[in-house]
Amino acid sequence: MSYTMKVLEQAIKRNPNEPEFHQAMTEILTTLQSFVDANPAYEKAGILERLVEPERVIQFRVPWMDDNEKVQVNKGYRVQFNSAIGPYKGGLRFHPSVCLSIIKFLGFEQTFKNSLTGLPIGGGKGGADFDPNGKSDREIMVFCQSLMTELFRHIGADTDVPAGDIGVGGREISYLFGQYKRIRGCYENGVLTGKGISYGGSLIRPEATGFGAVYYTAEMFKHFGDEIKGKTFILSGFGNVAWGAALKITELGGKVLTLSGPDGYILDEKGVNTTEKISYMTEMLASRRNIVEDYAKKFGVPFFAGQKPWKVKGDVVMPCATQNEVLMADAEAIVANGAKYYVEVSNMPTSNEALEFLKKHVKGVAPAKAANAGGVAVSALEMSQNSMRLAWTTGEVDEKLKVVMKNIHDASATAAAEYGLGYDLVAGANIAGFKKVAEAMLQQGVV
Numbered sequence: 001m002s003y004t005m006k007v008l009e010q011a012i013k014r015n016p017n018e019p020e021f022h023q024a025m026t027e028i029l030t031t032l033q034s035f036v037d038a039n040p041a042y043e044k045a046g047i048l049e050r051l052v053e054p055e056r057v058i059q060f061r062v063p064w065m066d067d068n069e070k071v072q073v074n075k076g077y078r079v080q081f082n083s084a085i086g087p088y089k090g091g092l093r094f095h096p097s098v099c100l101s102i103i104k105f106l107g108f109e110q111t112f113k114n115s116l117t118g119l120p121i122g123g124g125k126g127g128a129d130f131d132p133n134g135k136s137d138r139e140i141m142v143f144c145q146s147l148m149t150e151l152f153r154h155i156g157a158d159t160d161v162p163a164g165d166i167g168v169g170g171r172e173i174s175y176l177f178g179q180y181k182r183i184r185g186c187y188e189n190g191v192l193t194g195k196g197i198s199y200g201g202s203l204i205r206p207e208a209t210g211f212g213a214v215y216y217t218a219e220m221f222k223h224f225g226d227e228i229k230g231k232t233f234i235l236s237g238f239g240n241v242a243w244g245a246a247l248k249i250t251e252l253g254g255k256v257l258t259l260s261g262p263d264g265y266i267l268d269e270k271g272v273n274t275t276e277k278i279s280y281m282t283e284m285l286a287s288r289r290n291i292v293e294d295y296a297k298k299f300g301v302p303f304f305a306g307q308k309p310w311k312v313k314g315d316v317v318m319p320c321a322t323q324n325e326v327l328m329a330d331a332e333a334i335v336a337n338g339a340k341y342y343v344e345v346s347n348m349p350t351s352n353e354a355l356e357f358l359k360k361h362v363k364g365v366a367p368a369k370a371a372n373a374g375g376v377a378v379s380a381l382e383m384s385q386n387s388m389r390l391a392w393t394t395g396e397v398d399e400k401l402k403v404v405m406k407n408i409h410d411a412s413a414t415a416a417a418e419y420g421l422g423y424d425l426v427a428g429a430n431i432a433g434f435k436k437v438a439e440a441m442l443q444q445g446v447v
């Protein structure tokens, strides 16, 4: 058995009951196999054994009092995965499904993604099994304050810089920052990203993940001599990421046909393409009802309860909701419909089996860790602005984001071609992301 596959087998055995983490390791290590095994220095230095083991796992109690004066307790997490190329960097997710397996898969993916941006950020992820939906503003605030009362001792501008993810947006980051500042007694705004513009947040950060995904898609289209204009897009989700994507797709002349929520999906044949419709997505998110049916009612379009949008015909399929939203049967429906492109935007939206199938049958497949890296890239730009105590304009940040997305695409395409894998952006992203982290680890010795 090859070195890479031996490490994978051991890592799966040593981390039982962590299916999402197993899935992420399997996807990444399988594509790295030929590259890693061709270079004995990696085995000699135990690079993979170290890479699959987080540097630090922190798990803590988050007690808080709800509006009925009942004490509630959640599990809080921060997994500091890899700091070879920079401070740990990655979001916090508030969702009832959050558990160690999910935070570890996200932290592992984040390590490769952050490396791929070309910016000096390591990999980390955290969150809590807290459900923000249906909570009052006061409950959100006290929860964030309690979480930060433990988290503050583990983070810092040069240590670990959390941001948002599912269930954590500008409002939550603001409460977290307020509490951090109060406990530390100093103004260290580089400790979190996704902050409000009035206190050190970066312009374009809310849009960055969606915009970046569309910029990346445009780069992939160039390879095939295609363009966004005139294409139809099948999106899932209706949150921050889908919102940014819808905004940019519409601006570039594409048409978004679907959005989805935990309750089902909406089909808007005319397109989610007016300022009113796109703004309504942010209203739905802010309402904390977590349903997309409201869109169907407001704009008089069909709603399909309990279903995902993958059976709808379109040119480009873009999952923007959460992990494992495209399984084998969904992939078969996507291929049967004649979709030309598949762009992962949410983290690990596709089962490994479905991703393999799509790679074989769809013209272009873009992996999440490349296509959604615009979010964390602009977070890194926010860190730069904070450390320089200045603020770039919208145009300056947007221009830098475009350059980062183009570089990610080109680095992935080059790595794949260099190792005889053709235009395989999935393998290319893993190899390019791995190379930089592994090189830093080799240079820094056994740590």
Ligand code: 2IT
Pocket (backbone or CB within 6 Å): 089, 090, 091, 092, 110, 161, 162, 163, 164, 165, 166, 193, 347, 372, 373, 375, 376, 377, 379
């Ligand atoms: O998955 C992700 O890359 C994020 N949730 C954003 C992380 C960040 O630090 O901006």
